[in-house]
Amino acid sequence: MITNADRFRRTAAGLSLILAPLCLLLGMAVDPTESGSEDVLAYANNPAATGVSATLLHYAWVLWVPGVIGLVHLVRRKGVVLANLAGAVTVLGLINFSSLMISDFFDITVFQQLPVAQAEKIMQDAAQPAMIVAWQMPGMIGSFLGLVLVAVAYAWSGRVGWWFPAGVLAGILVWLFGASAWNLWLGLSGPVILLVVFGIVGVSLIRMDNHEWSPAA
Template identity: 50%
Template sequence: MSFSFSDPRSFRRWAAGVSLILAPALIVLSLVIDASSADGHEMLLAYAANPVQTAWHSTLLHYGWVFFVPGIIGLVHVVRRRGVVLAHIAGAASVIGAINMSSLMLSDIFHLAVYRQLPPEQAKVVTEADNPAFSVVIPAWQLPGVILPLAGLVLLAAAVWRAGLAGWWFPASVLAGNALFVSAPTGTMFFYLIGPVILLAGFGAMGLRLLRMSDDEWTPLPSPSPSAAAA
């Protein structure tokens, strides 16, 4: 588990491993301090009543998805021989999706500002008003920000399993965690958190696997050419 800022193999391996642990941990923490266990209008009212708590929730959730990016790149890097094509496709989708997802957290701050400046019913009208820009933003930004990271991470975990770097538990935990994350009912903290906690267990274990790799496992040194070996 050696680490060195001056060694590219060591630093990049540690950056990927720590990111895989930190990303889901920040998502769990953001949900623990969420200002509301409601949904829709009631959630926005709770956000407006707790601006600092909401800001921390959105900021931690933003960085949770940001920190997935180096972890995803690290997982793609270690997939060799088997599962390579799947890892490349799933990794690219996951990176694009995670970046989009992180930026969606800014909408919480916009809604918070509207609900603090306007009466609740008027704020509801403003936030739910039809906007022509939605015809572009929703399919080109919002939907990729939700679908690509969730589906991409499952497929990337399957590629890692296919490469023999983890057992079946890794894609199973990512699939179960994501499914519970998007389907959990609001109002009950246990069900709200169980999906992200499963993701933390799965990605955390994989992050530790990267941290425990030797530098040669992370990036094998190239074999000498036949001419060099003969010399």
């Protein structure tokens, strides 16, 4: 397979669309924060679980990149402009967002070695304007809105039904609400929805004929 360019890239893109939401789901499941709790010491008291969770979340965003590139690659007529623009924004957003997961490791160390009030102040002061404007906002907006728009372009091209962008939007909204409300069930339900819709499309890429994948077709 590795010697066949079309088959290797198609399979890699398909697997990425499956593994990315799976890593997101597992990362949320391992997160040591208890449902309904905003315990600032949750990460410091559970460094191993926090490290595994942060790593899984990091790779969730990273693994979405080849999948997005694969989807954009298949949009060639209707929706091609949207796919190209949304794809570029999404890839940059995913890369930015993945880098933000490293803050969990600083969270562990700071809260382990300093009083809570001092640790909280340091973490708050670390949120410099440049970090928020150039890292956090592009990461979140580019990732979440970008994934929805790429799914819209893919459906617009006729590759899949409109259930795909609808499912992506629903999964992201449920996950964001669950994560912000510290609700474990919603925090896991969103990734499950994303795993189902992206998984279906990912499997379709893996099973796709090389002739259909090739731009010449």
